[in-house]
Amino acid sequence: MPMIDVHDLRRTFLIRERRGVLRRTRREVQAVDGITFSVEPGEAVGYIGPNGAGKSTTIKMLTGILVPTSGHLRVADLDPSRRRTELARRIGVVFGQRTGLWWDLPLRDSFELLRRIYRVPTPTYERNLSAYVGLLEIGDLLGQPVRQLSLGQRMRADIVAALLHDPEILYLDEPTIGLDIASKQRLRTFLRELNADRGTTILLTTHDLVDIEQVCRRVMVIDHGRLAFDGDFAALHAAGQATRTVVVDFHDEVPPIDVPGSRVVRVDGVRQWLTVPAGTPTGPVIAALASSHEIADLSIREPTIEDVLPHLYARP
Amino acid sequence: MSASLYAGLASRGFRRYATYRSATLAGIFTNTVFGVIISYTYIALWVERPQLGGYGIAQALTFAWVAQALIMPVGLFGGGIVADYSERVRSGAVATDLQRPAPLLAVRLAEDLGRAAYALLTRGIAPMLVGALLFPLAWPSSVSTWLLFALSITLAVVIGFALRYLLGLLAFWIIDTSGPASVLVVLQIFASGSALPLVTFPGVLRRICELLPFRCLVQVPCDVLLREDTGTGSLPLIGLQLLWATTLLGLGAVLTRAAVRTVVVQGG
Ligand SMILES: Nc1ncnc2c1ncn2[C@@H]1O[C@H](COP(=O)(O)OP(=O)(O)OP(=O)(O)O)[C@@H](O)[C@H]1O
Ligand SMILES: [Mg+2]
Numbered sequence: 001m002p003m004i005d006v007h008d009l010r011r012t013f014l015i016r017e018r019r020g021v022l023r024r025t026r027r028e029v030q031a032v033d034g035i036t037f038s039v040e041p042g043e044a045v046g047y048i049g050p051n052g053a054g055k056s057t058t059i060k061m062l063t064g065i066l067v068p069t070s071g072h073l074r075v076a077d078l079d080p081s082r083r084r085t086e087l088a089r090r091i092g093v094v095f096g097q098r099t100g101l102w103w104d105l106p107l108r109d110s111f112e113l114l115r116r117i118y119r120v121p122t123p124t125y126e127r128n129l130s131a132y133v134g135l136l137e138i139g140d141l142l143g144q145p146v147r148q149l150s151l152g153q154r155m156r157a158d159i160v161a162a163l164l165h166d167p168e169i170l171y172l173d174e175p176t177i178g179l180d181i182a183s184k185q186r187l188r189t190f191l192r193e194l195n196a197d198r199g200t201t202i203l204l205t206t207h208d209l210v211d212i213e214q215v216c217r218r219v220m221v222i223d224h225g226r227l228a229f230d231g232d233f234a235a236l237h238a239a240g241q242a243t244r245t246v247v248v249d250f251h252d253e254v255p256p257i258d259v260p261g262s263r264v265v266r267v268d269g270v271r272q273w274l275t276v277p278a279g280t281p282t283g284p285v286i287a288a289l290a291s292s293h294e295i296a297d298l299s300i301r302e303p304t305i306e307d308v309l310p311h312l313y314a315r316p
Numbered sequence: 317m318s319a320s321l322y323a324g325l326a327s328r329g330f331r332r333y334a335t336y337r338s339a340t341l342a343g344i345f346t347n348t349v350f351g352v353i354i355s356y357t358y359i360a361l362w363v364e365r366p367q368l369g370g371y372g373i374a375q376a377l378t379f380a381w382v383a384q385a386l387i388m389p390v391g392l393f394g395g396g397i398v399a400d401y402s403e404r405v406r407s408g409a410v411a412t413d414l415q416r417p418a419p420l421l422a423v424r425l426a427e428d429l430g431r432a433a434y435a436l437l438t439r440g441i442a443p444m445l446v447g448a449l450l451f452p453l454a455w456p457s458s459v460s461t462w463l464l465f466a467l468s469i470t471l472a473v474v475i476g477f478a479l480r481y482l483l484g485l486l487a488f489w490i491i492d493t494s495g496p497a498s499v500l501v502v503l504q505i506f507a508s509g510s511a512l513p514l515v516t517f518p519g520v521l522r523r524i525c526e527l528l529p530f531r532c533l534v535q536v537p538c539d540v541l542l543r544e545d546t547g548t549g550s551l552p553l554i555g556l557q558l559l560w561a562t563t564l565l566g567l568g569a570v571l572t573r574a575a576v577r578t579v580v581v582q583g584g
Binding site: 060063064065067081084085086088089091093095098099100102104105109112113116117118119145 | 409
C-alpha cells in the first residue's frame with residue numbers, strides 16, 4: 001500500500017481583485033491542476049518546481065489543512081482533511097519560513113509541550129530527543145528562548161520538534177532556506193540517514209537542487225500545477241535533454257570545429273565549448289578533436305539539474 | 317493524558333508572560349493610578365447622587381477596583397499580550413497549529429487561562445491591595461461569596477477568551493480585522509460596565525447591555541461579590557455566565573471547523 005496516493009488532485013483559488021473604484025474582477029488560479037503520483041513507504045522524494053508552481057499548496061493538502069477542490073488523496077490510508085488530527089500524529093511537518101516552536105519559551109519547554117500534544121511515551125521521547133539533539137548539535141541551546149536562536153539553529157530545532165513523535169512521513173517545505181553551507185550539509189546528511197536508518201518517508205521541497213541530489217533518489221517536477229516529471233536522476237537528465245560539455249583549449253585559434261555527435265555552442269579565443277548528449281560517450285568526439293588540431297587542455301563538465309530543469313518547464 | 321497537556325499549556329502560558337517583568341511592574345503602576353483616579357471620580361459622583369444604581373460609596377469604590385483588577389485577566393482592552401488570534405491566521409502561522417493533533421480551541425484556551433492567572437496574580441491583586449489601603453472598600457464576609465466570586469472571575473476569563481478567539485477566526489474570512497477589533501474593545505470597555513457600572517445606565521441602554529455577553533466580563537463578577545445575601549442569590553448570575561461561555565465556545569468550535577474546511581490557510 002502506498003504511503004501517499006494522489007490521483008488527479010486539483011486545487012483552485014478564487015482571487016478577487018479591485019480594479020478601479022467599483023469594478024471588481026474574479027479570477028481563478030489553478031494552483032494544483034490535476035496531479036497524480038504515489039509514494040511508497042521509505043521513499044525519499046524531491047518535489048521541485050519554479051515559484052508559484054503549486055508545491056506548498058500540494059503539501060498543505062497532504063497535511064490536511066487545505067481541502068482539495070477535487071481528486072483522490074490518501075496519506076497513510078487516511079483522507080487528510082477529514083482525518084487531520086489523526087493523521088497529524090503520524091506525520092511531521094517543517095516549514096522553512098515559519099516555526100512550530102513557542103517563541104517566548106526555552107527550547108526545552110517547546111519540546112516538552114510537543115511531547116504532551118503528541119502523547120509521546122516518555123522512553124520514546126527521551127530516546128528521540130537525545131539522539132536528534134545530538135545529531136543536529138543543538139544540545140547547548142535547550143535553555144534558550146526560541147526568539148534568541150539564529151535562523152540555522154531554529155531550523156534544526158524545528159526539525160527535532162517534527163521528529164519527536166516518530167512520524168512515518170516527514171514533509172519539508174524549503175528547510176534549507178537561509179542556511180549556510182555547513183548547516184545545509186549537516187542537515188542533508190541527517191535527512192539521508194533518517195531515511196536510510198529509520199525508513200522515514202520524506203517529501204522534500206526546495207529550490208536548492210543539491211538538497212534533492214543528496215537526500216532523494218526520486219524527483220517530481222511540478223510546473224503550473226502539473227507534474228512535468230516523475231522519476232530518478234538518470235531519467236531526469238534524459239527527459240531534460242541534458243548535455244555534457246567538452247571544454248577544449250587548442251594550441252592556436254581555429255574556426256568552430258565540426259565533429260559528428262557534438263555541437264559547438266561557444267568560442268572564445270583558443271577555447272571552444274562543445275555539447276554532447278548526456279547518453280552518448282565523449283571518447284569519439286575527443287578523438288576526432290585530437291586528430292584535427294593540437295589540443296593544449298581539455299575538460300568535461302557534467303550536466304547539473306539546473307541545466308536540465310528549464311527544458312522541463314513549459315514556457316507559457 | 318490530556319489533562320497533563322492542558323496543565324502544561326496553561327503553565328507555559330503563565331511562565332511566558334512571567335518573563336516580561338518590567339512590563340508587569342509598569343502595568344501594575346498604571347492600573348493603580350487609574351484605580352485612584354476613578355475612585356475620586358466615583359466619590360464625586362456618589363456624593364452628588366447617593367445610592368446611584370443602588371450602590372453606596374463603598375460598593376462603588378469596590379466596583380472600581382475590581383474592574384481595574386479584571387482589565388488584564390479578561391483582556392478588556394485587547395491588543396498587546398492579550399492580542400487576538402488574527403495575526404497568526406493572517407500570516408499563515410495558524411497552519412502550524414492546525415497540523416497538531418490537539419484541538420485548536422482547547423489549546424488556545426489553556427494557554428490563555430495560564431496567561432490570565434498570571435495577570436490576575438500580578439495586575440489584578442497588587443493594585444487591589446493598594447486600593448484597599450487607600451479607600452474604604454466593601455468586602456463580603458462569607459466564604460461562599462468569595463468562592464462564587466472566584467468561579468465568576470474564571471468564567472469571565474473564559475468568556476473574554478472566547479470573544480477574542482471568535483475575532484481571531486474572523487481573519488479567515490476577512491483579512492483586515494482591525495475594524496471589528498476596535499468595535500469589540502469599545503463594547504468590552506463600555507458594555508461590560510468597566511467604565512461605569514451598568515447599574516447606573518439609563519433604562520434602554522441598560523437593557524440592551526443586559527442582553528449582551530459583555531456584562532459577564534465585569535458587571536456580573538462585581539454583582540456576585542457585592543451581593544449582600546450569602547451564596548445562592550448569585551447562582552442565576554453564574555448560570556448566565558455558564559450559558560454565555562458554552563454558547564461562545566460552542567460557536568468557536570463550529571467556526572473553527574468551518575474555517576478549516578472552507579477557507580484557505582495563507583502563505584507558502
Ligand atoms: N491563499 C491563496 N489564495 C490565492 N492564491 C493562492 C493562495 N495560495 C497560493 N496561491 C497561488 O497558487 C499558486 C501556487 O502557490 P504555491 O504557494 O503552492 O507555490 P510554490 O510552488 O510553493 O511556490 P514557491 O516556490 O514560491 O514557494 C500561486 O500562483 C499562488 O499565487
Ligand atoms: Mg512554497
